Amino acid sequence: MTSTTERGTVNGVDVDTLFATIDAVRSQPELAQFRFRALNEWVSGTHSLGRFPGFYGAGQEHLHAVPGAGATVIAADHPAVLVGKDNGPTPAELLLNALASCLMAGLGNIAAARGVELSGVTCRVEGDIDLRGILGIDSSVRNGFSDIRVVFEVEGDGDAEQLAALVAQSQARSAVFDVLTNGTAVTVEVAR
Amino acid sequence: MTSTTERGTVNGVDVDTLFATIDAVRSQPELAQFRFRALNEWVSGTHSLGRFPGFYGAGQEHLHAVPGAGATVIAADHPAVLVGKDNGPTPAELLLNALASCLMAGLGNIAAARGVELSGVTCRVEGDIDLRGILGIDSSVRNGFSDIRVVFEVEGDGDAEQLAALVAQSQARSAVFDVLTNGTAVTVEVAR
Numbered sequence: 001m002t003s004t005t006e007r008g009t010v011n012g013v014d015v016d017t018l019f020a021t022i023d024a025v026r027s028q029p030e031l032a033q034f035r036f037r038a039l040n041e042w043v044s045g046t047h048s049l050g051r052f053p054g055f056y057g058a059g060q061e062h063l064h065a066v067p068g069a070g071a072t073v074i075a076a077d078h079p080a081v082l083v084g085k086d087n088g089p090t091p092a093e094l095l096l097n098a099l100a101s102c103l104m105a106g107l108g109n110i111a112a113a114r115g116v117e118l119s120g121v122t123c124r125v126e127g128d129i130d131l132r133g134i135l136g137i138d139s140s141v142r143n144g145f146s147d148i149r150v151v152f153e154v155e156g157d158g159d160a161e162q163l164a165a166l167v168a169q170s171q172a173r174s175a176v177f178d179v180l181t182n183g184t185a186v187t188v189e190v191a192r
Numbered sequence: 193m194t195s196t197t198e199r200g201t202v203n204g205v206d207v208d209t210l211f212a213t214i215d216a217v218r219s220q221p222e223l224a225q226f227r228f229r230a231l232n233e234w235v236s237g238t239h240s241l242g243r244f245p246g247f248y249g250a251g252q253e254h255l256h257a258v259p260g261a262g263a264t265v266i267a268a269d270h271p272a273v274l275v276g277k278d279n280g281p282t283p284a285e286l287l288l289n290a291l292a293s294c295l296m297a298g299l300g301n302i303a304a305a306r307g308v309e310l311s312g313v314t315c316r317v318e319g320d321i322d323l324r325g326i327l328g329i330d331s332s333v334r335n336g337f338s339d340i341r342v343v344f345e346v347e348g349d350g351d352a353e354q355l356a357a358l359v360a361q362s363q364a365r366s367a368v369f370d371v372l373t374n375g376t377a378v379t380v381e382v383a384r
Contacts, residue, residue, distance in 0.1 A: 011236060011237060012236030012237035012239070012277075013237045013238070013275065014275060017275050018275045021274070021275055021327075022327050022328070022329065025323065025324065025327055025329060026329050029324060029329075029330075032322050032323040032324040032327065032329070032333075033320070033322055033323075034284075034320070034321050034322075034323055035318055035319070035320050035321075036282060036284045036285045036288060036318065036319050036321065036337075037285070037288065037316065037317065037318045037319075038281075038285050038288035038289035038291075038292050038316075038317045038318075039292075039314065039315075039316050039317075040289060040292035040293055040296055040314070040315040040316075040317070041312075041313070041314050041315075042296050042299070042300060042310065042312065042313035042314070042315075044203060044204030044300070045203060045204035045205045045300050045301075045304070046205070046296075046297035046300050046301060047204070047297075047300075048292070048293045048296040048297065048300075048315075050289035050292060050293055052281040052285050052289070055271070055282075055285070057273060057274075057323075058273050062271060062273060064271065064278055064281070065271075065272075065277075065278035065279075068267075068269070068277075068278045068279050068280065069267075069269065069271065069278050069279070069280050069281045069282070069285075070278075072266075072267065072280055072281055074264075074266060074281075074286075074289055074293075075260075075261075075264065076289075076290075076293035076294075076296075076297065077260070077261065077297070078297055079247070079254060079256065079257075079261065080257075081249060081250050081254060082213070082249075083205065083206060083209050083210045083213055083301075084297070085204075085257075085260075086256055086257035086260045086261050086262075087257075087260050087261070088260065088261050088264055089230075089244040089256070089261045089264055089266075090228060090247075090261070090297075091290050091291075091293040091294030091297055091367065091368050092226075092228045092290075092294070092367050092368065093228045093229070093230050093244050093247070093261075094266075094286065094289065094290035094293060095287070095290040095291075095294075095367075095368050095371065096228060096229065096230035097230035097232060097242035097244070097266055097268075097286065098268075098283050098284075098286035098287040098290050099230075099283075099287075099378070100230050100231075100232035100240070100242060101232055101240045101242055101266075101268035101283040101286060102268075102283030102284070102287075103380070104232055104234050104238075104240040104268075105238035105239075105240065105268065105269070105270055105276070105282075105283055106326070107234070108234060108236070108237050108238045108239075108240075109237075109238060109275075112237070118234065120233075120234070121233070121234035122231065122232070122233050122234070123231075123232040123233075123234075123240075124229065124230075124231050124232075125229065125230045125231075125232070126227055126228065126229045126230075127227070127228050127229075127376075128225070128226070128227050129226050129227075129228065129367060130224050130225055130226075131217065131224040131225075131226055131249075132217065132221060132224040133365075133367070133370075134298070134365045134366070134367055135213075135214050135217055135224065135365075136214070136365060137214065137217060137218050137221075137224070138221075141224075142370055142374070143365055143366060143367045143369070143370035144367045144368065144369075144370030144371035144374070144376055145228075145367070145371055145376050146376065146377070147376065147377050147379075148376060148377065148378040148379070149378075149379050149381075150378065150379065150380040150381070151381055151382075151383050152380070152381070152382045152383065153382075153383045154382060160384060163382065164382045167380060167382050168380075171380045173325075173326045173327075173328060173335055174326070174335060175283065175284050175287075175321060175325070175326055175335045175336045175337070176283050176284065176287050176336065177335070177336075177378060177380075178325075178334055178335035178336030179287065179336035179337055179372055179375075180371055180372070180375065180376060180378055181375050181376070181377070181378050182334070182336070182375050183371075183372065183373050183374050183375035184319075184336055184337050184338065184339065184340060184372060184373070185338070185339050185340065185373070186291070186340045186341075186342065186369060186372055186373050187339075187340070187341050187342065188295070188342040188344070188359060188360075188363045188369075189341075189342070189343055189344070190343075190344045190345075190346060190355065190356040190359050191343050191344065191345045192352060
């Protein structure tokens with residue numbers, strides 16, 4: 001769990017530990033097997049609350065920190081124009097933010113690994129959706145987004161090309177980007 | 193904007209307004225064109241904050257309610273075992289909750305439309321991921337989830353078959369389920 005070069009902390013990332021972690025996983029691939037979870041409870045109408053009970057990874061179960069991820073409760077709802085109460089973002093917006101936060105986390109790590117000091121990063125995501133799909137009006141219209149667009153603004157000590165390369169590498173290594181662009185197997189069942 | 197049968201409010205859903213909305217969209221398909229957005233800001237390391245600045249739909253721009261979706265700030269981070277600070281759920285967990293909340297919102301509406309009174313619904317989602325992908329250790333390993341499993345527990349005034357049918361119909365009309373299973377086009381760019 002040691003790296004050959006001491007790189008310290010960059011952008012809040014302990015770069016030595018990051019590289020040591022990658023080395024540890026390289027030598028013990030079973031440590032890379034993770035299982036993430038979410039628990040969502042219905043409140044009323046389209047309003048629900050999501051919580052994060054913990055995850056398995058690196059060979060063991062983990063509880064999230066409190067305060068922090070372990071105390072997080074995320075409300076979701078539909079807005080009034082869709083006959084909801086707007087108690088929280090729509091699931092569609094939560095999906096867009098999941099994508100943004102994944103690209104952002106990757107960018108933070110990659111910038112640190114490359115020694116690029118960041119001073120500010122924003123990521124705007126928007127997605128187009130024709131609701132005739134989910135409303136059951138036109139079966140030729142898909143239920144989900146037809147198109148998602150992500151725009152980054154990155155400020156830091158690199159030149160424009162270096163900063164853009166951080167975004168490109170983050171995209172190339174993003175779990176959520178992969179799932180959204182390539183799809184994955186999802187099974188849904190009802191417990192009896 | 194009226195329906196022929198008065199069905200009142202079921203499970204917190206104004207069913208008459210729900211059907212009137214569907215009828216309105218059927219007669220004016222342009223009302224179905226929505227654009228959802230998320231705005232994510234980097235804090236430090238893998239920690240980011242997501243906000244929801246509003247959306248376009250039904251022919252106009254909408255701001256979200258405050259308190260409610262318009263005041264929502266969602267922290268995301270990596271946990272300590274992945275060299276983060278655990279300030280919020282991982283983006284991967286946020287993705288799983290986006291799926292759960294979408295299926296849950298659909299279920300709430302569908303139950304109301306069918307006159308099924310719900311007394312409690314939970315949705316557990318878990319996803320398996322081999323982090324050798326995002327860590328750049330093995331290029332044959334995908335970045336995202338290999339497999340996502342959703343398990344519902346539904347309590348309400350229907351029999352087991354009726355309650356299971358709510359889940360099946362929600363899956364059939366879920367925007368997030370569609371995107372996760374079928375994928376969609378995502379473009380990522382950097383503003384100059």
